[in-house]
Amino acid sequence: MVAGGKRDRLGPGELGPEHRRTAWERLGKDRFDVLVIGGGVVGSGIALDAATRGLSVALVEARDLASGTSSRSSKMFHGGLRYLEQLEFGLVREALKERELALSTLAPHLVKPLRFLYPLTHRLWERPYVAAGLTLYDTMGGAKSVPGQHHLTRHGALRLAPGLRRDALIGGVTYYDTVVDDARHTMTVARTAAHYGAVIRTSTQVVGLLREADRVVGAKLRDTEDGRTAEVRASVVINATGVWTDEVQGLSHQRGRFHVRASKGVHIVVPRDRIVSDAAIILRTATSVLFVIPWGAHWIVGTTDTDWNLDLAHPAATKADIDYLLDRVNEVLVTPLTHADIDGVYAGLRPLLAGESDETSKLSREHAVARVAPGLVSIAGGKYTTYRVMAADAMDEAAQDIPARVSPSITEKVALLGADGYFALVNQTVQLAEHYGVHPYRMTHLLDRYGSVVDEVLAMAEGKPELLQPITDAPAYLQVEAVYAVAAEGALHLDDILARRTRISIEYPDRGANCAEQVAHLVAPILGWDDDDIEREVSTYQARVRAEIDSQTQPDDKSADALRVAAPEPRPQLLEPVPQDR
Incomplete structure (x- = not known):
């Protein structure tokens, strides 16, 4: 390129x-x-x-x-470190091979290395136990193109993650996995x-x-x-x-x-300044693990793991889910998180295999x-x-x-679209930014979303310099990105653009409701929308946002689901699937 x-x-x-x-x-x-x-x-x-x-x-x-x-995962392309405890060595080895392929060859523009801190809480036995597991992880391929494990004292761990309480750990170990925009x-x-x-x-x-x-x-x-x-x-x-x-x-x-069997996993998204750390954090819970993952200007905290037997298209997070995440992460934070700190919430369903019973x-x-x-x-x-x-x-x-x-x-x-030539373009970030008239940090953001097809995206702003301006109420994204989403990436509705082509719906407290009208007007000419279409799209998206926010105040799945499914569906001719015994 x-x-x-x-x-x-x-x-x-x-x-x-x-x-x-x-x-x-x-x-x-x-x-x-x-x-x-x-x-x-x-x-x-x-x-x-x-x-x-x-x-x-x-x-x-x-x-x-x-x-x-x-689009609703923990945003990691990871090797499955925790599956080692379940003795699923084949799964971990396979996942680490795939992680390495994505990181080095198939999708380096989308899959990025990420350093994790594992806080140690037990003396004597825990450090050698964790070291043995991470040695196996590194040997299986976890340290092929990223550093291997590194052991820290309590002081060293707190220097890396000052946001952790001193009494929440006795030391730490770092290792690497990856982060990805799954959608x-x-x-x-x-x-x-x-x-x-x-x-x-x-x-x-x-x-x-x-x-x-x-x-x-x-x-x-x-x-x-x-x-x-x-x-x-x-x-x-x-x-x-x-x-x-x-x-x-x-x-x-x-x-x-x-x-x-569908298992619901809920994540919350909080501003980056609410947790002071230079690494992602992995925490043990009574039943599983909790991840605290850097995500641009935010942290993603998750996840839960509960059965879900209601609407499969729109799993709803409850107040109980959110309280669980806050309670678990606050056990280790110097400055506790509150509901007011949350910018976004999302719930996804894991498709787990089950037998006849x-x-x-x-x-x-x-x-x-x-x-x-x-x-x-x-x-x-x-x-x-x-x-x-x-x-x-x-x-x-x-x-x-x-x-x-x-x-x-x-x-x-077979490298994915945008991977070919990506590393060369990263070395030309300053020149590219100057050529297109955007800030270098913005060009880095674009390269990590589009890779080597970034020129396709920015070429759509030729003769329309206003498209190189940020979306007013979602300034992390340029207006041209919304246009490209419908011109080349298959987006047909505001929900497609704001929830998946961009992640505005989880990165801003208004969940994208404030920029919905601006985005609708940007994409209307390409999708052939008239004024009535624009009004319907905006009202449908804003109703979806209200329903999700309201559902997140409910105490249980059934009441949260009832509020979420009441929101209008942007695809008007979608039929409900034939119900099956679950």
């Missing part, structure tokens, strides 16, 4: 309105080798895996890319798949499966924007819908090989792949970091239903 280079048009990985129009036509007339249901990181990874094997592939998603679990990463995987020929279409819901005798041969689709229907045919259909696995499975009228099968972070019926493969479980391995496993299982010879997976060699 040439610094300051100019493109006359967006690249082949763009997911703008024109791609959306042609994608619908292709879904209705082409026959695909593979149809993927689900636009999370696993589904997007399968689309990329299939496309780079030379197969024709289509991916459909009822809502938005990463709109479920894949942007998932979207970039999908765009990379499109770059290699995949048809990617959001707001496209599977409402039925097509069958010939006992074989699944495609799916019935519904456009959740306008209600149009179509049928798409494929040699194999892959169900990669995460916590919706059982619902989609129900469309096949076949008994599933596994079930998925809790007695016969423990819930697991391992993934499973099953050929449910001829022409239908399901994949579920796993963790974000191992999405690429999950995708390859799903395609290997699906290969038996594809008439043509299927080549092996090569995605460990």
